[in-house]
Amino acid sequence: MLVEKIHHVAYRCRDAKETVEFYRDILDMELVGAIAEDKVPSTKAPDPYMHIFLDAGAGNILAFFELPNSPPQGRDPNTPEWVQHIAFQVGDVAALETVKAKAEAAGVDVVGPTDHDIFKSIYFFDPSGHRLELAAWTTTPETLARLKAVAPAMIEEWAVTKKPPRHAAWLHEKEFSAS
Template sequence: MKIEQIHHVAYRCKDAKETVEWYRDMLNMDFVLAIAEDHVPSTHEPDPYMHIFMDAGNGNVLAFFELPTKPEMGRDENTPVWVQHIAFKVKDRDELIAFKEHLEAKGVEVLGVTDHSIFHSIYFFDPNGHRVELACPDPKEDEMLKRLDSVKWDMLEEWSKTKKAPKHAEWMHAKELSDV
């Protein structure tokens, strides 16, 4: 048995129409599907909803539910805002910069470009308060990923025992790639 790919990832939204228009206008995603019902198919509970689906490229689908009868959306207060986010890949740094300029021109506050060594990112929030990341690969991504692959299990084991950041990949932030 093997998972083929993510079918869709679903989040809650405040306003389905605003969300569709935002993802269309800000990230050039196509609106591909809407489903609306008065009962939840899996639980049969009476609860009207609008379920929208956006094309995130390469068969990836980002979906949202608007739930007008539920209390106002919140977030997990025990999780820092930077942790929970949606990340999308863009072709290269030029595309990343173009998106940054586009978003800022539309009034979206953008953080970054942040250099993560293996990739570069910008961060911003959608109208629902969801943090969104756009990331592009670093030109040396392949060689860095090989290096990270060779230590992933050791890092995980050390973290599991100590709950302290292992030092196996310190080079990522020090930009020391001479051993690659």
């Protein structure tokens, strides 16, 4: 594979300072850089921006752009709000509970923990309306290997039928037992 890892993922934010404070205070992410220009480097278009970079752990960078001269950001009205989200991995379910308590203390509405059988997660929105998920693995390497083994067949069946394939139904039906 040529790709080594994701360098950074960038989203728009409504306010750079508010965004830094939210990610610092709720998720303990450190601001590791900021770039501001009057023109877009790649296109040279005049469009002042603030580009911030946050340490999301393990060499992962989460970035945001504040664009004060652009219309307010919106969402794709044809995509449900639960679909587009940023998911962060945490060490364990105790970490989920810690973040949930911290977020709720800051007035953030949190959904979960939700049990996905292979991981548990919580969901909430950042100040710019981006849906966030924090996930903690709760499964075994054997279960993940079994899921990986059926994934290609599931994609092929989905491509033809556009109906949920049942190759991994055992996961939610609790019929699988690791032996």
